[in-house]
Amino acid sequence: MELTFYIAAAVAVLSTIMVITRYNIIHALLYLVVSFLSVAVVFFTLGAPFMAALEVIIYAGAIVVLIIFVIMMLNLTQEDVQREKEWLNPSIWVGPAILSAVLLAELVYIVAAGTPPQTEGAVVAVDAKLVGLSLFGPYILGVQLCGIMLTAGIVGAYHLGRQKKKVIHRFLQERSAAA
């Protein structure tokens, strides 16, 4: 369990360094997913399996997909055959693939090893039931504030992301059509 933590931590730092040094956004996002996955493994080794699942689902899933959607909407890249050929170049995806293979090997090891006998100084897992009881007990005000903040976020994103239609008078329209 100790060794898996250190390997996952090394993968997290390496992939984060790769994120901040890429020039292409999509390549950076590929390493960002690996970074989130390795932090999820760190959570697992620290005894927070439910948070590891949330990290994978929300960070590596939802947030990264949202950023990719916006990049696609901006249509920054000229799609041509050359670039498509460049995307299939193994040198781009071999780095994230190796780092994720390390994480997969760790996961297989952890599952195969099963629960180790409790020793002195071992990690004690805090299960999701305790978290839920705490979340809807003493922290209920925080949950309600989170709901308000998410509502404000949705309304704000809609308001900011809306395209304002330019209304042109029909005389001007005719003129611009004639010109």
Added chain:
Amino acid sequence: MSASTMEAALLLAGVLFMLGLISVLIRRNIIFMLISVEIMLNAAGLAFIVAGSRWVQPDGQVMFIFILTMAAAEVSVGLALILQIYHQLKTLDSDAASFMKG
């Protein structure tokens, strides 16, 4: 949980946070800056998880859920702002928006 693991985990959180901060400072592409903010929020959440795991209390994980919610709301509003800036200025360079006043 041994003390050395906790120190290493806190060190990891610090290193990840510093990497995000460096990226915010050196990058001028506005999407990269948003990604860096995500990295920093993730590192802060990691520190909370480490603390919760050290004292075997659920509070750290509750705080991580709050950070997660805030990150989701932040990224949606931030991406809407990026779309608006791109439509106004036709570029993702954050220096291009420096002429805004007030």
